[in-house]
Amino acid sequence: MATRNSYTLAMPTPDRTSLPDIVAAGRHILEADGLGAVTMAAVAARVGVRPPSLYKRVRDRDDLIRLVAESAVAEMGVELAAAEQDSGDPRARLGDLIGALRTYARTHPAVYRLVFTPVTEGVELPRDLLEANSAPLFAVVAELAGPDHALEAARTVTAWATGFVAMELNGAFRLGGELDAAFEYGIDRLARAIADD
Amino acid sequence: MATRNSYTLAMPTPDRTSLPDIVAAGRHILEADGLGAVTMAAVAARVGVRPPSLYKRVRDRDDLIRLVAESAVAEMGVELAAAEQDSGDPRARLGDLIGALRTYARTHPAVYRLVFTPVTEGVELPRDLLEANSAPLFAVVAELAGPDHALEAARTVTAWATGFVAMELNGAFRLGGELDAAFEYGIDRLARAIADD
DNA sequence: ACCTGAACACCGTTCAAGT
DNA sequence: ACCTGAACACCGTTCAAGT
Secondary structure: OOOHHHHHHOOOOOOOOOHHHHHHHHHHHHHHHOHHHOOHHHHHHHHOOOHHHHOOOOOOHHHHHHHHHHHHHHHHHHHHHHHHHOOOOHHHHHHHHHHHHHHHHHHOHHHHHHHHOOOOOOOOOOHHHHHHHHHHHHHHHHHHHOHHHHHHHHHHHHHHHHHHHHHHHOOOOOOOOOHHHHHHHHHHHHHHHHHOO | OOOHHHHHHOOOOOOOOOHHHHHHHHHHHHHHHOHHHOOHHHHHHHHOOOHHHHOOOOOOHHHHHHHHHHHHHHHHHHHHHHHHHOOOOHHHHHHHHHHHHHHHHHHOHHHHHHHHOOOOOOOOOOHHHHHHHHHHHHHHHHHHHOHHHHHHHHHHHHHHHHHHHHHHHOOOOOOOOOHHHHHHHHHHHHHHHHHOO
16 A cells, blocks of 8 residues: 555655754764764764764754763763662761762763863853753751751862862872872861851 | 175165064064964964065974964063062062062963963963962962971962952852952962961 | 764865965 | 975864755
């Protein structure tokens, strides 16, 4: 019965790739060879298509990079949420959360960098995604600092955590010494600093 | 007496630019239009030369960018040292120092970013330059934390400061509220946190 | 409706040829 | 000894032509 339906639905060329495939390819190349290696040609080759075909699914390279960053943020959110499952006292949970962030940065350095340093001026990550990611930390900090100073305390802790991880990632701690000890020292002092009052 | 001397010294083409000029041009374009705008063509045009001529003074674009970063680090060091002149108690000097870093980031965002985020994997800034820049902060922190915990304390403060400035620069503080207040709160808690023991 | 080759503008870089 | 035009490889992107 090759009638109207099978005729109008017949696709002259079947889809040879998909947006998720393209984003996954970008992710893979980013982690393997860095942001500079994420070219339209490299991504196209990885999904088995020619570069112009990518423009059917993404507006341009910036758009693709943004989608990669979004997928990474979502993944990080899952890992942060998982880290908090092992609940204990607030101080311990704070260490677990920031430790999970640090672990993610070490295991996915290029992806972490992409998320935490704005690659292109105009490109923004969706606000609700970022809020979802920072929610667990915000909650623990509120427990430690009390509701009055929750916002400032969260900012202080977040600034320290992202600063520490960035410096570790960039090899900016040049004076030797135990980095794990510096991390524990920092967490400890921060937790006390925002709690005391 | 157009003799041997004037003959051997005669330069077939006089220098039309210089390394300092090239670095300054790169700096200017970086601050005005961002890192992506610092192309060999743009820099060459600004110093009045054709792109291939730049390769007489710099190895390649990465080399040029590195020189721009170095000149920026040197300039930042001067401003940090100047901020510390207005000496008061250690707590106040700590605020002045980090405040100067923050001011520099706000007035030279692209340059600040270049210095604090490694643009290319292999490129390193000279160690003594970075040490000179962190020396004032290290000294103040040592006063506050005592010699035993000076290193860990300095790392904690530096991580917080660079993290805070980076987040402010990237618009990562999305929940409103007074940023200056958050800054003061952070400095205050940090100073107490590393002092207490 | 997606895919492709051809083409374009732009970029970093090299090199032989000028002076 | 520095400067230049010409050339090359590579990149992002567009578009008409295929199916």
